[in-house]
Amino acid sequence: MMQGNQACAEGAVAAGCRFFAGYPITPSSEIAEYLSIMLPRIGGRFIQMEDEIAAMGATIGASLTGVKAMTATSGPGFSLKQENIGYASMAEVPCVVVNVMRGGPSTGTPTLPAQMDVQQARWGSHGDRGVIALTAKSAQETFQQTIRAFNLAERYMTPVILLLDEITGHTTEKVVIPERSTLEIVDRAAPDEPPGEYLPYRLTDDCIPRLAPFGTGYRYNVTGLVHNETGFPTNDSRDIACLIERLTKKIEMHEDDIVQWNEVMLDDAEVGIFAYGSVARSANAAVRLCREAGLRAGLLEPTVLWPFPTKAVLEMARRVKVIVVPELNLGQMAREVSLAAQCSVPVRRLGRVDGNPITPQQIVDLVGEVL
Numbered sequence: 001m002m003q004g005n006q007a008c009a010e011g012a013v014a015a016g017c018r019f020f021a022g023y024p025i026t027p028s029s030e031i032a033e034y035l036s037i038m039l040p041r042i043g044g045r046f047i048q049m050e051d052e053i054a055a056m057g058a059t060i061g062a063s064l065t066g067v068k069a070m071t072a073t074s075g076p077g078f079s080l081k082q083e084n085i086g087y088a089s090m091a092e093v094p095c096v097v098v099n100v101m102r103g104g105p106s107t108g109t110p111t112l113p114a115q116m117d118v119q120q121a122r123w124g125s126h127g128d129r130g131v132i133a134l135t136a137k138s139a140q141e142t143f144q145q146t147i148r149a150f151n152l153a154e155r156y157m158t159p160v161i162l163l164l165d166e167i168t169g170h171t172t173e174k175v176v177i178p179e180r181s182t183l184e185i186v187d188r189a190a191p192d193e194p195p196g197e198y199l200p201y202r203l204t205d206d207c208i209p210r211l212a213p214f215g216t217g218y219r220y221n222v223t224g225l226v227h228n229e230t231g232f233p234t235n236d237s238r239d240i241a242c243l244i245e246r247l248t249k250k251i252e253m254h255e256d257d258i259v260q261w262n263e264v265m266l267d268d269a270e271v272g273i274f275a276y277g278s279v280a281r282s283a284n285a286a287v288r289l290c291r292e293a294g295l296r297a298g299l300l301e302p303t304v305l306w307p308f309p310t311k312a313v314l315e316m317a318r319r320v321k322v323i324v325v326p327e328l329n330l331g332q333m334a335r336e337v338s339l340a341a342q343c344s345v346p347v348r349r350l351g352r353v354d355g356n357p358i359t360p361q362q363i364v365d366l367v368g369e370v371l
Contacts, residue, residue: 011146021058056084066213086125112355130251167278207250269298286363
């Protein structure tokens with residue numbers, strides 16, 4: 001039995017995380033608390049930084065040495081991290097950023113659930129780049145998604161965001177932790193050329209760089225400026241376009257590997273429900289209640305929010321009469337659903353921002369209303 005936040009810490013350790021830098025902030029603080037105890041026991045390092053900006057910077061620095069590194073925060077702390085998340089995206093430094101969401105703007109509602117950072121996860125840092133953001137609805141799924149976040153970060157050499165919410169982070173429930181030997185663990189690819197021929201940002205077929213850990217004999221420059229294959233800044237328009245397009249393409253061309261979702265009773269559904277995070281638990285219950293009442297509802301539950309599961313939403317839109325999107329904000333992902341559905345069916349929003357969860361009955365009532 002463990003909290004979702006503790007499951008996140010356990011998942012990080014199982015994935016090979018050996019460095020955490022953070023700053024206490026509700027409702028994510030338990031992740032730091034658990035890792036402050038766990039990491040020193042296994043030869044890892046925990047450090048509490050002076051603020052969220054520094055925590056993100058320390059996480060990037062640790063990753064550049066080859067260590068799997070993570071930080072965790074919430075709401076306003078996530079906002080503070082954005083500049084350095086952009087730096088990690090530009091420098092292509094793998095790391096994991098956990099955001100246990102709470103209400104805002106500003107200090108907002110620190111102890112109450114919300115899903116108000118889903119657009120910030122995609123667009124919070126300026127510039128064009130590919131973004132990977134996962135989510136989870138339970139402690140068990142949080143354990144699994146934390147491991148997957150590290151695997152995706154290492155595979156695609158990019159920061160990966162794990163979006164939880166207060167309900168998921170603080171719900172205590174059963175978690176099965178499998179033997180480590182049964183887990184898929186991905187480590188970043190090593191350079192395949194000697195130091196004298198090394199180009200850290202060489203253009204490859206998969207668009208993914210091979211960054212050597214600092215201290216292993218390879219020397220290269222790391223910068224947030226636009227750079228060429230050597231890592232040094234450039235104003236060459238061809239190099240600029242090549243880099244920015246590659247930062248986007250390395251995610252887009254691998255979307256089929258990255259994007260995942262679950263489906264519940266969608267085959268014959270007349271109403272499709274799109275729900276994520278803790279709201280997906282209410283949506284699962286709502287589908288069962290709808291079916292018992294003779295209402296043909298089904299659920300599309302994304303476990304990856306960015307890249308957005310456009311193909312899955314469009315396929316659902318072609319099968320149902322209407323799509324319902326319950327979420328703990330005023331429609332941040334409902335807008336994406338509307339775009340993906342290409343106006344083929346109406347999309348009804350069910351937003352809640354009063355600090356309380358969306359109940360199954362609220363979803364059932366809306367399904368009955370739209371049919």
